[in-house]
Amino acid sequence: MSGANAANGYLVEVRDLRKHFPVRAGVFSRLRGWLRAVDGVSLGVGAGETVGLVGESGCGKTTLGRTILRLLEPTTGDILFAGRSILPLHGTELRALRRDMQIIFQDPYGSLNPRMTVARIVGEPFAVHRVARGRERRRLVTQLLERVGLEPEALDRYPHEFSGGQRQRIGIARAIALAPKFIVCDEPVSSLDVSIQAQILNLLEDLQEEFGLSYLFIAHDLRVVAHISQRVAVMYLGRIVELAPRRELYQSPLHPYTRALLAAIPTIDPVSRRPKLRLPGDVPSPVNPPPGCPFHPRCPVAEPACQETEPKLTEVSPGHFVACFVAVRSPEG
Amino acid sequence: MAGERQTGAGRAAPGGDGLLQVEELRTYFDTDEGTARAVDGVSFRVSRGRTLGLVGESGCGKSVTALSILRLVPSPPGRIASGRILFEGRDLVTLSNEEMRQVRGNRIAMVFQEPMTSLNPVFTIGSQVSEALLFHRKVTKAEARAETVELLRRVHLPAPEERADAYPHQLSGGMKQRAMIAMALACRPDLLIADEPTTALDVTVAAQILDLLKELQADFGMSVLLITHDMGVVAETTDEVAVMYAGHLVESGSTPALFTRPLHPYTIGLFRSLPTLGAEQRRLAAIPGTVPSPLRFPAGCRFHPRCFLSRGRGRCREEEPEFRALVPPGGAEPPHLSRCHFAEEAAEVEVEL
Numbered sequence: 001m002s003g004a005n006a007a008n009g010y011l012v013e014v015r016d017l018r019k020h021f022p023v024r025a026g027v028f029s030r031l032r033g034w035l036r037a038v039d040g041v042s043l044g045v046g047a048g049e050t051v052g053l054v055g056e057s058g059c060g061k062t063t064l065g066r067t068i069l070r071l072l073e074p075t076t077g078d079i080l081f082a083g084r085s086i087l088p089l090h091g092t093e094l095r096a097l098r099r100d101m102q103i104i105f106q107d108p109y110g111s112l113n114p115r116m117t118v119a120r121i122v123g124e125p126f127a128v129h130r131v132a133r134g135r136e137r138r139r140l141v142t143q144l145l146e147r148v149g150l151e152p153e154a155l156d157r158y159p160h161e162f163s164g165g166q167r168q169r170i171g172i173a174r175a176i177a178l179a180p181k182f183i184v185c186d187e188p189v190s191s192l193d194v195s196i197q198a199q200i201l202n203l204l205e206d207l208q209e210e211f212g213l214s215y216l217f218i219a220h221d222l223r224v225v226a227h228i229s230q231r232v233a234v235m236y237l238g239r240i241v242e243l244a245p246r247r248e249l250y251q252s253p254l255h256p257y258t259r260a261l262l263a264a265i266p267t268i269d270p271v272s273r274r275p276k277l278r279l280p281g282d283v284p285s286p287v288n289p290p291p292g293c294p295f296h297p298r299c300p301v302a303e304p305a306c307q308e309t310e311p312k313l314t315e316v317s318p319g320h321f322v323a324c325f326v327a328v329r330s331p332e333g
Numbered sequence: 334m335a336g337e338r339q340t341g342a343g344r345a346a347p348g349g350d351g352l353l354q355v356e357e358l359r360t361y362f363d364t365d366e367g368t369a370r371a372v373d374g375v376s377f378r379v380s381r382g383r384t385l386g387l388v389g390e391s392g393c394g395k396s397v398t399a400l401s402i403l404r405l406v407p408s409p410p411g412r413i414a415s416g417r418i419l420f421e422g423r424d425l426v427t428l429s430n431e432e433m434r435q436v437r438g439n440r441i442a443m444v445f446q447e448p449m450t451s452l453n454p455v456f457t458i459g460s461q462v463s464e465a466l467l468f469h470r471k472v473t474k475a476e477a478r479a480e481t482v483e484l485l486r487r488v489h490l491p492a493p494e495e496r497a498d499a500y501p502h503q504l505s506g507g508m509k510q511r512a513m514i515a516m517a518l519a520c521r522p523d524l525l526i527a528d529e530p531t532t533a534l535d536v537t538v539a540a541q542i543l544d545l546l547k548e549l550q551a552d553f554g555m556s557v558l559l560i561t562h563d564m565g566v567v568a569e570t571t572d573e574v575a576v577m578y579a580g581h582l583v584e585s586g587s588t589p590a591l592f593t594r595p596l597h598p599y600t601i602g603l604f605r606s607l608p609t610l611g612a613e614q615r616r617l618a619a620i621p622g623t624v625p626s627p628l629r630f631p632a633g634c635r636f637h638p639r640c641f642l643s644r645g646r647g648r649c650r651e652e653e654p655e656f657r658a659l660v661p662p663g664g665a666e667p668p669h670l671s672r673c674h675f676a677e678e679a680a681e682v683e684v685e686l
Contacts, residue, residue: 056535056536056537056538057535163623163624164391165623166623193390193391193562193624194390194562194564194603194606194607195390195602195603195606195619195620196390196619196623197606198605198606198607198608198617198618198619198620199619199620199621201608201617201619202616202617202619205616220535220536221536222536222610223607223608223609223610224608226608226610227608227609227617228608250610260537261536261537262610263540264536264537264539264540265536265565265610266540266543266563266565266566266568266569267565267568267569268564268565268568268592268604268607268609268686269568269592269686270567270568270569270571270588270589270592271589271592271593276540278537278540278541278544279537279541282505282506282507282508282535282538283535283537283538
């Protein structure tokens, strides 16, 4: 669709990906409609690159991350890893792919089995993929824990004995155990305090440099995303509405939604308080998205055409894409 | 230890405009593992018509402070061990439960983080807003209904007549928080305590709610105690700020002063761990380690094991620093206080925001 796949050589690439969930209701579970969580997304992540994915709740960013890993099956579209479609893979091949593509979850409480010791949690990938066992496995796990900043004493303890930040370190150790090439980081620091958040962001950056990892970094906090990403994609109701290099995105945002997101971030400067652009209303439900541009009911610059036709993601300057009629016409804003 | 009142904010209380004055508050929880000193000697003042931000990370004691003011600490295991909470000159700690009920929801109201869990799912929005009116004021049901619709309009809830008959699950997160605020405002409180009012909301909706709180405060002239972990929220909405760490305040002052020149290494650390939208992608200066457990605070300065300024200095390990004024109080400004032996050095540290 867009220039997202114009440049080849992406490690991971999705093409016009859609993930729709059936919405059923009533005694007979009749089909009442479709929740279009991801609705035509094309995006690539280069080797060693971090692409940020930002948006509010219900925009489909988490579903997109999980569909890329085939934790959810896409409705239509294609997913490529190293140039090869991963959709036909199953069984052993799919399991082999899991060594290369991993995920770190938001909730370090819910994503670790409370009845397993840290040694078992972090060692599980070695067991599943029959990489190492016994003493050798324990040695590898100890090394991993050390790498993410945990003491060897952690080995025989249980998740509840750790703080939120330490639990996230355990989740990271598990994700990097089999030396993956690509990791979906799904809100990895959202539930952490700022001081701990900074520790984890630094750790993720160090690991990326050391192992040449690629990240798809999903978050609702634009500050965090802009900090860690080279490119940032903004999602709204299942679509990417803007995609740009980080610096360009916050210095010259084009989509009215991106501008509103940036304006909503409180400035850390009590001296220069000023009235800001505010979006009216709430994020609409993806079950019955508005026709035309999905953003038009909240948009401050919407035109009659926006209610009828959906704008396509269009490249307005090298690497900067936006899906907005008004922004494409006058990219200076 | 309990009962001593020597620290800055407690002492610097000329009264007059102090609506709420918390003095050396200690709220403890008795657990199997010992006494958790959740709030351990906190003193601050909220002036009339002003907003004080109480900021800190999880487990620092900021929410327990709020619950103590409203006398909502679950007991047992919790108890207010010592200290005074003066509200319009009356000590809330000594009030009977009946007297406290006349204050709570009436003179002091609260907005919580989770609008979903604080609204009763089986009652309509309207009946929950009217409840406070019917309880605290002599009004008829019809009058309460009319006033409720007016309140819902006041918090910019669209179609207030219809929303009054809606149940909480029929409202979005932002609308629920607006309804909560309408409930809190029902009796025109003098003090509104807002505990992380925007944390559970999407960014664009959170911004709307903060704007609303500012607007209502200006219109109603109430005081606000805003509890948050977000330095951005503090910068945008407060007049004064108190930074809490490990059960007590480590720094307080006017918001511009504290953001221009933080005087405690913990505050500096919080600023430095914030990712910014700046042009350069610099490495974040994280605060090492974790928040200590209220069962076992470190000896000496409670922040010293994580402090970049302490670097193993004996005084930090052995002697608990006083909460002292560094910039002499002048005029209407609240004094700028810091609980650091080396606050003068902290003042020299360059902080980029």
